[in-house]
Amino acid sequence: MxxxxxxxxxxxxxxxxxxxxxxxxxxxxxxxxxxxxxxxxxxxNATSSPQQVAERLNLHYDIPVKANHVYTSVLALIDYLKLYHLNQSIHVVGEESFKQMIVDAGFMLDQTRLAEVVVQGLDRFSTYQTLNEAALAIRRGATFLTTNEDHSIPTEDGFAPGSGAITAFLSFTTQVNPTIVGxxxxxxxxxxxxxxxxxxxxxxxxxxxxxxxxxxxxxxxxxxxxxxxxxxxxxxxxxxxxxxxxxxxxxxxxxxxx
Ligand SMILES: [Mg+2]
Missing domain, CATH: 3.40.50.1000 (HAD superfamily/HAD-like)
Structure with missing residues (x-):
């Protein structure tokens, strides 16, 4: 072998x-x-940081990994931004750890329609207003990137809408298809x-x-x-x-x- x-x-x-x-x-x-x-x-997974994934694996399973053993779709997206969108303003449709990782990577957040890039992952707290602002940015020509196209995620209540469902919302209204990094x-x-x-x-x-x-x-x-x-x-x-x-x-x- x-x-x-x-x-x-x-x-x-x-x-x-x-x-x-x-x-x-x-x-x-x-x-x-x-x-x-x-x-x-x-x-x-775009809702947990590598640190959080590693902690979960150590705590709930006997899997002794460190944060630097974990590469998430958000890290992949950040590496992509560093290659192609350095110094551009970023609108994040995503949860707290996602926003924090973008900031920690040195990018400037702009949660308005004026952002130059819209990055989107699963955001369980998005509203019509936040999605509208992201859609307006995409309509103005912002680059549209997403973490993954999972249509649903397993939960205790059954399958819940995944990141791809939010992508569908934004794509349907703007008629723009994103680049998917996951x-x-x-x-x-x-x-x-x-x-x-x-x-x-x-x-x-x-x-x-x-x-x-x-x-x-x-x-x-x-x-x-x-x-x-x-x-x-x-x-x-x-x-x-x-x-x-x-x-x-x-x-x-x-x-x-x-
Ligand atoms: Mg699998």
Missing amino acids: KSYQGYLIDLDGTIYAGKTRIPTAEKFVQELVKLDFPFLILTN KPHHHIFDGAIQTLGFERDAILMIGDNYSTDILGGIQAGVDTLHVQTGVTSKEALRQYSIQPTYTIKDLSYWSLPK
């Missing part, structure tokens, strides 16, 4: 399944930390690969969902490892013409680098 220098690892369905723990995955991540093996947890789009992979600092052929993407993790990994030019602990079952995987590099029942079947 080929040896890799770094891993990109999905979160839900791969290292836990909602509130359910996946002991084989916890052991896998514990081993990686012990070996000091380079990896990044890659998540489309999985399966290449920007989050490009940013994470750059952060890991290895060549693409030395990186393995590990995930449960064919249409985000595996497809995104294939399109980003990295090898892929599908785990059968989440969204895409072994049977469902067969329908796809382009297969992942590997598929395994769970992460106990993967031999770690020595």
